[in-house]
Amino acid sequence: MRFRARLAEAALYGFAALILAALVHFVVVLSIPLAAERDAFARVADLGPAPATYPLPRVGPSLRRFPYADPAVATAVCRFDLTNGPVRVLAPTGRSGLASLSFHSRRGAVFYAMTDRAAAHGKMEAVIVTAAQLRALVAQDDEDNPSEDLRIESPTREGFVLTRVLSELPDLYPAAQAQANTLACTPEPASK
């Protein structure tokens, strides 16, 4: 009888510990995105002020900043802040193997991406807008002469744009980096 009582008590404490473990687990998992100060956006922000373009250093064993990045691919980033209006993104395509453009929210999600297959006239171009800015632009649009801009709505006011340029051969890496560095993010003029 005493043995069974002890067993029941042990089971009770064990159960309580398990419940607590599950609680801790879920709280930690859900709170990491809120607390993470070393996420991709923070690491990009370290490079310098917006909206300038910054090349990311060539991926190698000595530089441990962005994990799971491709050493064959040259990259450059620019941050955007839509507080004062839309931001135009321009990335010329070159003779490299492949170039792409991806749009990242403040929280790290990719809200749009394109490759140079979608490029027109030798460049990838888009305008990043907030939902309110998009409504304003659509209201302004001339129906007979529609804007040719590709407008992309960002879920967050801040974020960053990244261009990836693949080098077909190791020797072509500097050329790929030079092409990536031509990425430009410029705030749109207030009204036109």
Add this chain to the structure above:
Amino acid sequence: MTTIVKAFFAALVGLALGLWTTQAMLAHGGPFETVSLGPWTVATKAGALDADPYTRASLERSGEIPLALGEGLQLIARSDDSGRPLEAGCVYKVGPHAPAARYWTLELVDSEGFPVENAAGRYVFRSSEILRESDGGFSIYVSAAAHAGNWLPIGAPTRFALVLRLYDTPLSATAGGIEKAAAPAIARERCA
């Protein structure tokens, strides 16, 4: 008195267990929303707006800038075809075919996703630079000692992983869009 001690002990165990399971799950990106392709796994929702909390937390923590679905797919292998973990003392043959893509690259990374220092300074192979058989197939040899042909050096890590990136691929990671036969095999040849 003893009740307090027991309750304290149970709380401690619960806390430790909760933190440990969180760490263990996030270390490998979590088991959620991945598709397996032989030894390769694809985190299908990495960087997506509707990513699950585990995928999001592990990205935020690592600072990784994920490849967008529109740009390509990233496949990671931590074991060979037979399910044995990849070991630095073994020789692996990767090939002979890769899924359809405009370009692909094969990289060797440590457990945190960074390239591993090696004397040859070779961290990655591009589809555009490898030596191929007359039928278009390829073999990339992953080993610590120099190997004839396409040699991807292991360097000296205890644990490593292989990363296959498919750029501009028609494959979709969702709902069985990836055919098992298309992925390169990772065959363990011999071990020291």
